[in-house]
Amino acid sequence: MRMLNYNLLDVFTTTLFGGNQLAVFSNGEGLTSEQMQMIAKELNLSETVFLFPPTTERRHFKLKIFTPAMELPFAGHPTIGTAFLLGEKKMTPYSHDGLTALTVEENIGLVPLHLYAENGEITKAEMIQPIPEVTDQMLDYKACATLLSLDEQDLDTELPIQTISAGIPFLFIPIKSLEAMKKIQFRMDVWQKLFSNDENKRHIFAFSVETEQEDAHVHSRMFAPAMGISEDPATGSASGPLGFYLVENKLIEHHDGLITIISEQGIEMGRPSRIEITLERIEGKISKVLVGGSAVIIGEGSLRLP
Incomplete structure (x- = not known):
């Protein structure tokens, strides 16, 4: 033994x-x-x-x-x-x-x-x-809303739904409000039918720039049934890509130099998490990504x- x-x-x-x-x-x-x-x-x-x-x-x-x-x-x-x-x-x-x-x-x-x-x-x-890369883009906002048990109007349709990877691809879905984030109920039937067979759409990351904590910049939830994880209270491998999304889509203003972004996650699960994302940008391009806590x-x- x-x-x-x-x-x-x-x-x-x-x-x-x-x-x-x-x-x-x-x-x-x-x-x-x-x-x-x-x-x-x-x-x-x-x-x-x-x-x-x-x-x-x-x-x-x-x-x-x-x-x-x-x-x-x-x-x-x-x-x-x-x-x-x-x-x-x-x-x-x-x-x-x-x-x-x-x-x-x-x-x-x-x-x-x-x-x-x-x-x-x-x-x-x-x-x-690794520097994150956009690997796919999804235009079906209705399917993503249904997946999360939300109305399509709860999603920010002025922003892209993108798959971004720094080693593991995550599908990033922008949500308008903190209230909508808290209403999310993940639907396994929709995931199995529309998302599970595409490695670029299997791991679902929903976020809003409305937050509970004053010093946080983004409120996050992640669902990964393919990994055996119904919901994750803190996802470091998705946090670098999240920071990349926020900066590249101008949700956080950033010029050349360093910027630190705080992601709050796990609150709905009763396991609040605080993830620190630091990005370095040189000549308009992200040159370094750090995630810590x-x-x-x-x-x-x-x-x-x-």
Whole structure:
């Protein structure tokens, strides 16, 4: 009987029972993909991470990331949560004040990260994401409204419905108001009929620039049945593309330089999350995308595996 040790975290929050849940297994060596998938399904969190030694020099760890239904090439809150855990558990050296750079491997490739600390305490983890790309555009506002149990007039039809990807494609649907965001009821029957068979339309991200928190810029909800996630309280891998959408469609005014956008998510689920998106723009083009936030280690445990 093999005992597998893991930590539980809440990610993109500074308080217990907020943010997005994550399990990180400290040693995945010897596990098959089938076993890791079974464990992720058993825990039934939105994502579960397994750590492996790096395959190249000067990399800190290799991450294998699973939802209850599938392995992911890349994901935001597991990457941020794992980086935070590595610092908190002293599994990687870091500066006790200021910024420390580290790099992990994922199926998408190398992911550069930053750890921020004050007085020896980790305050934030941040990842550098690939520059997002628009991969598709959808013109059927009525179908998207029906998918979300909204009226077509609840959608902002002056803005595009676009699929944008920084490794995983998300379909971004602009909603006019916070009131409409709270009315959303995701319809699986519509999703299965009209969205599920197109990889550019499977993962649904609805947003509004009306927010609950004064310092937030965008209110977000994400639905990913194909990943085994009915709704996600915090989606780091979609946040870089979200920032890209907001800037490129002029919902947030931005000239050359750095801009930070705060996305609030998970509020309707009772798991409020706060995601920090930083974009760098040079000569009118986005040249760097960073997504970061804090995390809380909520517990630890072990799992028996024959």
